[in-house]
Amino acid sequence: MNQRPANAGDHSALETLPTQYAPAEVEGPLYERWIERGYFEADAKSEKPAYTIVIPPPNVTGSLHLGHAFQHTLMDALTRRKRMQGYESLWLPGMDHAGIATQNKVEQQLAEEGKSRHDLGREAFVERVWQWKEEYGGKILGQMRRLGDGVDWSRERFTMDEGLSRAVQTIFKKLFDDGLIYRAERIINWCPRCLTALSDIEVEHEDRDGELVSIRYGEGDESIVVATTRAETMLGDTAVAVHPEDERYRHLVGKLIKLPLTDRHIPVVADEHVDPEFGTGAVKVTPAHDPNDFEIGQRHNLPAITVMDERGIITVPGPFEGLDRFEARDAVVGALRGQGRIVAEKRPYVHAVGHCSRCKTVVEPRLSMQWWVKVEPLAKAAGDAVRDGRVKIHPEEMSGRYFQWVDNMRDWCISRQLWWGHRIPVWYGPDGEIVCVGPDEQPPSGEGWRQDEDVLDTWFSSGLWPFSTLGWPERTPDLEKFYPTDVLLTGHDIIFFWVARMMMFGLYAMDGQVPFHTIALTGLVRDERGKKMSKSFGNVVDPLDWMDKYGSDAVRFTLANGANPGKDVPIGEDWVQGSRNFTNKIWNATRFALMNGATVAGELPVDELSAVDRWILSRLNSVVTEVDGHYDNYEFARLSDALFHFAWDEVFDWYVELSKSTLAEGGRPAEVTRRVLGEVLDVTLRLLHPVVPFVTEALWTTLTGGESVVVAAWPKDSGFRDAAAEQEISLLQQVVTEVRRFRADQGLKPGQKVAARLELAGTPLVAHEAALRLLAKLQPEGDSFHATATLPVAGATVALDLSGAIDVAAERKRLSKDLAAAEKELAQAEAKLGNEAFVAKAAPQAVEKIRGRLATAQADIARLTAQLEALPQG
Structure with missing residues (x-):
């Protein structure tokens, strides 16, 4: 039904899987293997369609915080999926020189030595900043590896490397020559501390x-x-x-x-x-x-x-x-x-x-002589690109904030009185001359000529990021292949800082080509109470601590599972623990399947599938389509939720359990079950891989014998559906669930078996009696069987002998309470439908809804009355 490795089926590697999943032992070696094999390196000569995301460049001063981990998880998921779908997928990494922030760091370091930047002089101070950058900068890049970021490290860029500096000088010169950069004395915002x-x-x-x-x-x-x-x-x-x-x-x-x-x-x-x-x-x-x-x-x-x-x-x-x-x-x-x-x-x-x-x-x-960008024509183009649909904003309701900014943008002050940054490429002559110098031009020389002392705003260079990182101003193979980029995924809080800047510069420098087709805006990560994370609040979390404790996959899944477009993301350690339990469940279920001979070798024997097999394969294909739809709408929370419930509830808790009796019986039915179990796990692991890459890699390669799930094919919906099987297994689930609920209400131990008579005639459940008894812990009725409770559910009846094992008074009280609620619901529905004015004036859908409530209440009353009557007297 889905593409699989040609060498599938060698399960001797099961011995390499520990009985318990230990992320610390698995994640590091797997990531290094991915890098060594070059899985994340994109080929500009490839004939595959391109898919490109450039990373929002973290500050060189930074370290990984939950906000980074959140956005990186989503970008990694997008690029991993597209790579599996056959795209030449590029996720380009890099860092921002962060002018003010970095200069402040080094000045603080100098202050501890009793010095200031003026003691060193400009050239020596800038050299000192470069030394600091090499020693302390880029800490976040190593932390990205811990998270599993599938970035192309061979293309890593820095906003002050030689190529990007050339891009900055080129666009400054172009804007200056076009009259869009000018120098004027105006009121500016001045920081008396940063000067x-x-x-x-x-x-x-x-x-x-x-x-x-x-x-x-x-x-x-x-x-x-x-x-x-x-x-x-x-x-x-x-x-x-x-x-x-x-x-x-x-x-x-x-x-x-x-x-x-x-x-x-x-x-x-x-x-x-x-x-x-x-x-x-x-x-x-x-x-x-x-x-x-x-x-x-x-x-x-x-x-x-x-x-x-x-x-x-x-x-x-x-x-x-x-x-x-x-x-x-x-x-x-x-x-x-x-x-x-x-x-x-x-x-x-x-x-x-x-x-x-x-x-x-x-x-x-403060009134000051500064350099400015005339933004009106640039901002108009940035607004038009969204209005005419060339760029989509997700979620769409965020478009208003974008328009509010670009439609009312004032001229941008781009000069900064710093020493660390791109120095403004303008020279002043002894007689008042002003000369702007491009990257291939020689600056004027001679007595009295001097370069402007200021540097450019950090956002000036980061505004060029989508195309400068691909080699602009040269028309490089990378630029031809990977521009425009596909998705900009970033927080809604920097629409103004960064998104609008990239739109303006991209359209201007690239002859009207947009820098990205989609702007996917995320919210901000908050604590479990929805409070902003702040050192002053004492609620800041180092994601590395959680990765050490629970594994990177658990942190990633928790973040993705909270990612609703544009909405803030609350996160707490309890949720990460829950995600760790999920990764353990994936591990244990796959080990069970491998120990029982699950295989992906050979075609699915479609003509020999049981109802249980047809049910899980039908559900599997539905989930493939559902997940694809959520990815296309950047609804990470929904796709994570769909995968969680399908994997845990349907595959692990139902199909695996239902398969146990078949596997134990052996023979041809067991062979078919092994093949179906292998198919389901193969596809499920591939679906999960973009969000939880490490555990799925370890398990998928063992299950299939394939090279790596990173380069495996993304699952496709084969079109297989079986509504009848889904309905049949749904009835089985209803009965088992009701019996389990009843057992829990009575305080029975999970493993305690109870004698039961099953009346299944006339229902599809006849074929599933063995499974029903296995899952609900029901043993056959004996000669001394006496029904003390009866559960009518899904057209079947389960009579239970709970002699000595049930709290009759408690059960009678519970059933009576439920019966009273059902009778109240019935009375309300009958009153509504007995009101001729309501029936005449209400919408047909409303009347039909009340009739449905009436029928449900009647069924509940019949069921609850029968259960009460079956209870022992006294």
Whole structure:
């Protein structure tokens, strides 16, 4: 029914399988074997269709956390499945140089030595960072091997390696020549700790308690009140703005008023940006320290006065000079209070405060000369690619967040005042010349020429990742074969940071070709209570600890089983233990099959299949189709759940158990069962492999004698279905389940056998009496048999002799409670159907549903009444 290895059937290797699964002994050697055999290395010359995923490059400073393990598990599953389906599957690994984060690490190291980067100088400092990268960087790459990542290590890239640096210089030059990169003085987000500009998306806004003070500017009738949370910036005010239609201040527009604590007078200007309904309807204007004020300043030709240096220290001559910005805030308010100019104070005043995403320092808006990308045409193209269907977003409801970002994107500040990173390829001449240099061009030389000191934002180079890693700007065989990539799988939290950047740059650099066909967005991993994982909460988990304890497969299965598209993923150790139990179950069931001669050799004897065989093969094919559908919709939780319940419930708990009696009897039926058991396990292990690669590799190669499940064929639905067999075995399952439930209610021991009379005539269960007795622990009735309980179920009747083994009072109480509930349900259904108005007005489906409830209640009452009547009296 499915393709299998030609050399299948050699089971002498069973001796190599320990009686218990020990992940630590299996996983490492298997992974090294995969690497040695080159299974993950993609061939650009292959005629197979390509399937490509580029890894979201982890920071060189990073180590494997659960978020990485989560996304890597899903990407690995996708690429492993496609490889098995016959694709030339490439999962390309690499790392990001992580400008600010890495520079901070090395600066901290230097600080411990009593030094700063300025003590070393730029060249020596950059060399020191490279040394750090070689010694400490890329720790995560080794951890990826532990997880089983099937990446092509021969193509590993780094955002500052020679090829990617060439790509950065090439696209900068192209954007510059096309007028899409420019230099301008504007308000930027400035980190006084990292001493660099930040883009909007590198600023995290948090609600903090502050103080809102209302200050009176001017005197008497020509005074005006403004409110601010940043009183220290008033030292740089160059105007007060009001709305042009605000009657309260019309008499002041165009006049000068005295700026408190200074010797300056500033104008009152009318600007439509001001909201007359907010506060006093008047705002202070500090063009050098607020982005909105900067725009007002541009419209009214106002000067921009910088009042603090790069470290947030006040530079205005006078009593506040030399104070830190927060010290100055208190001092300014105190001085204003002393002059009687504080009209009102509100404390605490909760407002959003921007923090550097790297060091958590409060960000300072600052007027600065920086390099910018003009994003409007790039962002429009990125939006159009999703709107016209060239790129699909999963889940689709996440598209709104994407559009909200790209449709409202502001020009991107790409220069950073760091030393670690791609240095901006622009030279300045002695007479004001500006020259942008491409990768094959010589920079200008001679006295007075100097290169720009800044480096590019980390996201500038990572935005090129889908094509720079494949060799762009050269048209390499890799680029021709593997671009566009197929899927970008990443967290919804970096749509803004990374996804939009790649869309913009990919469409621009690759002549309108999208960088990927699908954006599959995941949620974030949280603890079992749904709480964000944080060191401050004490709930951060090192996935390596769980891998050591339970095995990598158990961690992977737990993560995949929680992966609903776009939804956050709660995870707890108990769940990993449950997944470990699942891998053990796979191991033990396959060992049982091997010990009993299960084989994949030869064709399936379709004409000799029992109903049980036809049932499991029918279910197997249905599951193949179901799993394929879930993969195509990136529904990892559903496909994992489907595989778990099929493998554990149907294969291991039912088919394996049902096969035991047949195997024990021997003969031709046993041979057929061995072949079916081999077929089912072969396909099930291949279906499971992308999510749990290690245990399935060890078992599949032993079962089939095949080279490796990594390169085995992905199962296909043969079309075999047998509804009658499925119905027949469903009846058997119902009876066994009901008997087991009854036994558990009565507190009978699992292995305790009970005498029973089975009335199966007229049902398909006649042929399954032996199996029913085996699974339900029912022994034949003897001469002294006396039925003390009767269970009518699925058209059959099971009469049980529980003399001395049953708590009659407890069973009567349970049945009476269930009977009362069924009678209540019957009364409600009869009342509904007896209401002529309801039947006349309700939808036909609703009426039919009530009739179904009525029939079910009647059947339950009959069954429960019979069971009560069969109980011993007294």
